[in-house]
Amino acid sequence: MSKPENSIGSNQLGRKLGLSAVIALGVGTTVGSGIFSSLSEVANAAGSSLFLVLAFLIGGLLQIPANFCYAELASAYPEDGGQYVYFREAGSRPLAFLCGWISFWATDPPSISIMALAIVNYLAYFIPVHGLALKLIATTFVLIFMFVHLRSVEGGGKFQTFITALKILPFILIIGVGLFFMNNSTLLSSTHLASTTATGITALLAGISATTWSFDGMGAACYMSGEIKDPEKNMPRGLILTALIVLGLYVGLTFVASGLLSIDELAASDAPIALLASKIPVIGNGAGVVVAIMAIIVVIGSLSSCIMFQPRIEYAMAQDGLFFKQFGTVHPKYQTPAFSIVVQCLVAIVLIFATSLSELLGYFTVIALLKNFLTFGTIFVLRRKPTYKPVYKMPGGVIMPIIAMAMTATLIYSTFIWSALPSIIAAVVAVGTGLPAYYLMERQNKKSA
Numbered sequence: 506m507s508k509p510e511n512s513i514g515s516n517q518l519g520r521k522l523g524l525s526a527v528i529a530l531g532v533g534t535t536v537g538s539g540i541f542s543s544l545s546e547v548a549n550a551a552g553s554s555l556f557l558v559l560a561f562l563i564g565g566l567l568q569i570p571a572n573f574c575y576a577e578l579a580s581a582y583p584e585d586g587g588q589y590v591y592f593r594e595a596g597s598r599p600l601a602f603l604c605g606w607i608s609f610w611a612t613d614p615p616s617i618s619i620m621a622l623a624i625v626n627y628l629a630y631f632i633p634v635h636g637l638a639l640k641l642i643a644t645t646f647v648l649i650f651m652f653v654h655l656r657s658v659e660g661g662g663k664f665q666t667f668i669t670a671l672k673i674l675p676f677i678l679i680i681g682v683g684l685f686f687m688n689n690s691t692l693l694s695s696t697h698l699a700s701t702t703a704t705g706i707t708a709l710l711a712g713i714s715a716t717t718w719s720f721d722g723m724g725a726a727c728y729m730s731g732e733i734k735d736p737e738k739n740m741p742r743g744l745i746l747t748a749l750i751v752l753g754l755y756v757g758l759t760f761v762a763s764g765l766l767s768i769d770e771l772a773a774s775d776a777p778i779a780l781l782a783s784k785i786p787v788i789g790n791g792a793g794v795v796v797a798i799m800a801i802i803v804v805i806g807s808l809s810s811c812i813m814f815q816p817r818i819e820y821a822m823a824q825d826g827l828f829f830k831q832f833g834t835v836h837p838k839y840q841t842p843a844f845s846i847v848v849q850c851l852v853a854i855v856l857i858f859a860t861s862l863s864e865l866l867g868y869f870t871v872i873a874l875l876k877n878f879l880t881f882g883t884i885f886v887l888r889r890k891p892t893y894k895p896v897y898k899m900p901g902g903v904i905m906p907i908i909a910m911a912m913t914a915t916l917i918y919s920t921f922i923w924s925a926l927p928s929i930i931a932a933v934v935a936v937g938t939g940l941p942a943y944y945l946m947e948r949q950n951k952k953s954a
Contacts (some may be wrong), residue, residue: 526662533669533810534722548771551712554763565752568720571909573899575724576741581895583736585726586821595883601809611869617853629630630797687764737896816845871928
């Protein structure tokens, strides 16, 4: 049952965000620093300019089913919490709790700290900073956006929309201007001298697999479904538009790259976007400056997005009595989950000053991916329930969730291959700490009932 428009209870968040915020959260989270390196990774895997473009095109199209799944789930349960809510409604409170437990301790605050440090590393292109100064500046960025999203969800939504528009503008300019300087001799060429030995369909599949990380994060707005106006319409529309915008940006960028650089240049470059920009006469020697500014804006958008939506999962859990009750409170003046936002940012700041711990928590990547995999699987359970009544129903029946699960399984497999032992350790730690915490909280709930 959807909340009334702008309804605000003592511990309830009002619906104050529109369609633009849904798109801004999805695009803002997805288009991050990863695209600045993934071009070379995909080029090396694909083996040709043609397959490079096709990899991003097919990879992006294969990610759209995930957004179809999120669109249906969000229209059925238009409330804050995202994946946590879907597991809960599928009938697994322990799994729902583990979803939020892992998010809070292992994935969300580290993502904030990593992005804050990335911003300062790009700033170092202009102002050399290192050591303690670098960490203090990173902390300042976290605090700035903490206050932005703490004081007003409407103001935070407007800022997120602005910064997302600003972050995609340079990509549009590079694509638009680059089209006029493309070289027919490199356009969609199939020559390749790099290290890959894969050819034909195998190379294309390798390239598609390498794009999957670039499309991660498009369902971010699901965590804030309870604060979206007319969510039954705006969530599906926003999620599908997000997928199409990201797909258009990435395919356009790779198409222009294939017309300005050989596949060998792309595969060998540590900074493919900067190399691409340097080939455009209008930018030329200023490519390094342009790309550094682009990177700063891009990561700021992602940092802002994460600080905005991630604390909503703990808020939703606390509302259900499955997390510390303070996380479920709403600030009486600002009407935001202030406590949840502040605590998550403070944990992120601790990680900024303990980077080795942040790297350790990165071992939970496989667990986070498994959580995504199971989320798509809830569709099969929920569709059997008479109470499941999504306003939007995805096309294709079971095909869409199957594709979404298959794409996520590809990521799980590739990630597990290079970090098998850390992933197993992370799984043991997650279950070993999460389940006792769950049963302890459930016991407290029974006592207070």
